[in-house]
Amino acid sequence: xxxxxxxxxxxxxxxxxxxxxxxxxxxxxxxxxxxxxxxxxxxxxxxxxxxxxxxxxxxxxxxxxxxxxxxxxxxxxxxxxxxxxxxxxxxxxxxxxxxxxxxxxxxxxxxxxxxxxxxxxxxxxxxxxxxxxxxxxxxxxxxxxxxxxxxxxxxxxxxxxxxxxxxxxxxxxxxxxxxxxxxxxxxxxxxxxxxxxxxxxxxxxxxxxxxxxxxxxxxxxxxxxxxxxxxxxxxxxxxxxxxxxxxxxxxxxxxxxxxxxxxxxxxxxxxxxxxxxxxxxxxxxxxxxxxxxxxxxxxxxxxxxxxxx
Amino acid sequence: xxxxxxxxxxxxxxxxxxxxxxxxxxxxxxxxxxxxxxxxxxxxxxxxxxxxxxxxxxxxxxxxxxxxxxxxxxxxxxxxxxxxxxxxxxxxxxxxxxxxxxxxxxxxxxxxxxxxxxxxxxxxxxxxxxxxxxxxxxxxxxxxxxxxxxxxxxxxxxxxxxxxxxxxxxxxxxxxxxxxxxxxxxxxxxxxxxxxxxxxxxxxxxxxxxxxxxxxxxxxxxxxxxxxxxxxxxxxxxxxxxxxxxxxxxxxxxxxxxxxxxxxxxxxxxxxxxxxxxxxxxxxxxxxxxxxxxxxxxxxxxxxxxxxxxxxxxxxxxxxxxxxxxxxxxxxxxxxxxxxxxxxxxxxxxxxxxxxxxxxxxxxxxxxxxxxxxxxxxxxxxxxxxxxxxxxxxxxxxxxxxxxxxxxxxxxxxxxxxxxxxxxxxxxxxxxxxxxxxxxxxxxxxxxx
Ligand code: SF4
Ligand code: SF4
Numbered sequence: 001x002x003x004x005x006x007x008x009x010x011x012x013x014x015x016x017x018x019x020x021x022x023x024x025x026x027x028x029x030x031x032x033x034x035x036x037x038x039x040x041x042x043x044x045x046x047x048x049x050x051x052x053x054x055x056x057x058x059x060x061x062x063x064x065x066x067x068x069x070x071x072x073x074x075x076x077x078x079x080x081x082x083x084x085x086x087x088x089x090x091x092x093x094x095x096x097x098x099x100x101x102x103x104x105x106x107x108x109x110x111x112x113x114x115x116x117x118x119x120x121x122x123x124x125x126x127x128x129x130x131x132x133x134x135x136x137x138x139x140x141x142x143x144x145x146x147x148x149x150x151x152x153x154x155x156x157x158x159x160x161x162x163x164x165x166x167x168x169x170x171x172x173x174x175x176x177x178x179x180x181x182x183x184x185x186x187x188x189x190x191x192x193x194x195x196x197x198x199x200x201x202x203x204x205x206x207x208x209x210x211x212x213x214x215x216x217x218x219x220x221x222x223x224x225x226x227x228x229x230x231x232x233x234x235x236x237x238x239x240x241x242x243x244x245x246x247x248x249x250x251x252x253x254x255x256x257x258x259x260x261x262x263x264x265x266x267x268x269x270x271x272x273x274x275x276x277x278x279x280x281x282x283x284x285x286x287x288x289x290x291x292x293x294x295x296x297x298x299x300x301x302x303x304x305x306x307x308x309x
Numbered sequence: 310x311x312x313x314x315x316x317x318x319x320x321x322x323x324x325x326x327x328x329x330x331x332x333x334x335x336x337x338x339x340x341x342x343x344x345x346x347x348x349x350x351x352x353x354x355x356x357x358x359x360x361x362x363x364x365x366x367x368x369x370x371x372x373x374x375x376x377x378x379x380x381x382x383x384x385x386x387x388x389x390x391x392x393x394x395x396x397x398x399x400x401x402x403x404x405x406x407x408x409x410x411x412x413x414x415x416x417x418x419x420x421x422x423x424x425x426x427x428x429x430x431x432x433x434x435x436x437x438x439x440x441x442x443x444x445x446x447x448x449x450x451x452x453x454x455x456x457x458x459x460x461x462x463x464x465x466x467x468x469x470x471x472x473x474x475x476x477x478x479x480x481x482x483x484x485x486x487x488x489x490x491x492x493x494x495x496x497x498x499x500x501x502x503x504x505x506x507x508x509x510x511x512x513x514x515x516x517x518x519x520x521x522x523x524x525x526x527x528x529x530x531x532x533x534x535x536x537x538x539x540x541x542x543x544x545x546x547x548x549x550x551x552x553x554x555x556x557x558x559x560x561x562x563x564x565x566x567x568x569x570x571x572x573x574x575x576x577x578x579x580x581x582x583x584x585x586x587x588x589x590x591x592x593x594x595x596x597x598x599x600x601x602x603x604x605x606x607x608x609x610x611x612x613x614x615x616x617x618x619x620x621x622x623x624x625x626x627x628x629x630x631x632x633x634x635x636x637x638x639x640x641x642x643x644x645x646x647x648x649x650x651x652x653x654x655x656x657x658x659x660x661x662x663x664x665x666x667x668x669x670x671x672x673x674x675x676x677x678x679x680x681x682x683x684x685x686x687x688x689x690x691x692x693x694x695x696x697x698x699x700x701x702x703x704x705x706x707x708x709x710x711x712x713x714x715x716x717x718x719x720x721x722x723x724x725x726x727x728x729x730x731x732x733x734x735x736x737x738x739x740x741x742x743x744x745x746x747x748x749x750x751x752x753x754x755x756x757x758x
Contacts, residue, residue: 007323009344011754013369013469019418020455020468027442027451041441043426047316075343108366112347148366149469203475204400204669206482230467231459233490239466240480241473244362252363255356257475298484 005038009109010068013149014100021152064093069102072115144174148246184218187226196289217245219270342757345599352708368755374689378696386683399666400478410457415690416648421450453501478669519628543638548732552616556688565620587720599757602719612692614644714756
């Protein structure tokens, strides 16, 4: 199977993210394909020549990966607008993968420019550059790997599924269910604090949940960040950084590191939780929260002595 | 006259090189960044803390540096408005450590993944080792470049794109477990440096002196130097011989300005300006890039590891520069030597982290009503990075970013060519001209942001 990896309006973060892949690593995954062009490994071939050859139907295209959003018309490749090239190649490909939030939803560059789009979406709106009814030759719509950036294993997963011809089930936004049915919240080590409504009032502490004051979007963000850990060992919320919801269509939202409230209730509630339910449960949880959650996990004195030894 | 258009699109986004050839030599060169994303405009009107989430997305390779510049710009605004912002020694060390790790990642990936493939074009017998995806050294180097990235993840949760540094400190609260892991990862990285890059122990490497340095080099550095000298890359690539470094964050990374006659001055951010004459912002028909041109006292300056090392009094690099000027050879060695020294510093930073200090000291202000102006100047792996923020009633009024590549890969102004443009004029080989461009660490995504 061959593979073509193109970049539109991007920070190259998905490329960089993929280079961090482990088990399998980037070279191991791509080693299973015939790579026609890829921004980090092609050194002998000229991207425009490769594209031209495909456009002239001299070769079949199996997998097209697009990283980055697609802009208006000034960006030209092979003397055509980039959007046109992407449309043409997508039609010709067996599988089309939108890698990262820019390629999926338009993301940051689309906020600035109305004409910028993702492949099959522009934020919430279906359509994108390819149109709402687009299907690649395999019959699948664009396989959306949202995230800013997408986790390297998410791409590896899709590529390996394609190779082994296994079915990839997609959610209503075109994202593989096996990766995006989870929420960031699942597997967050602060989850017990969330349940008992023990909120972090300060940053820089191991203890407490970041939902109530610091804008954590973990309970409403589809991502497997706390199941498939970043760089093989961590995640934002594990270290104490609120999830900013980078896998969703509305990223980047305004006021990402704060939680807005109306009469003490967060404007946005965990997915599927009603206001009434939230008030009721959080009241009870707070009342019965175990004392141990209100203390530091390790007490300072013992840490200090350990340091001095 | 032949006009040649060439896309450089390995890893760092697309840069278009337009070369004008005359009698077999490059007569004029244009570096074009064809894409624009509008970061500065997108930030206007948002709560100012959003900057620490959004600006790292300017660049997937050095996003962490953007985070640091952004946080420092906000902290500077607090201070200038009369608020006291305290940072614990622990928070400062952790920030420096993760930024250092981003340098290490960048230097390794840049050398092995972006530069060496050009070198194997010059010496095809090296292909077995350095060919992308397949070469034994390439794959090993890729894995090694992930070690410092893991250290960032231990403190910042992930790389790329975390926003774990916030005004007042960092959000993580590490334990001994993170420290032990980080130390182990850095030691493994040290092994890679010794076995592959340096071809000798750290101690031996650091004891190399000026005269014997080149002869005694080992490992992949030696491989590179031999090819570079055989193919004249020790004589190619000089630009204006004016250097600048803005950030002062570790012993090997000091700020300063060096003029072409060898005089050193201290860096003053107020002397930095941007010229738009040849960027699309000007809407003039001569415009050819989305990048602006950064100038210091109206003049183009080179920034990056070579600039930093000349500023930091690195004897070896000073010596090489004296002998070979700002050639590809010296530019590459400056970067690799900086990498080795930074790795040593990273271990020092790590060993000094005192876990019982606070990670975050809440700044004494109500963010909603805050107004002020600040600037953050730091060094990213590619060179000087400047963020300027103006805040009005808690919202961003204006935001300006000057990235390292705007200095190096930015366009000409009425008087001077851009730094890279000037460096390739007069060259006779297309491949070598490309290598010269790459020696500046091309990154189109941050050139136009
Ligand atoms: S910090 Fe965020 S992800 Fe973790 S438990 Fe709280 S709300 Fe969920
Ligand atoms: S934790 Fe949230 S913000 Fe971080 S990468 Fe995952 S989805 Fe994105």
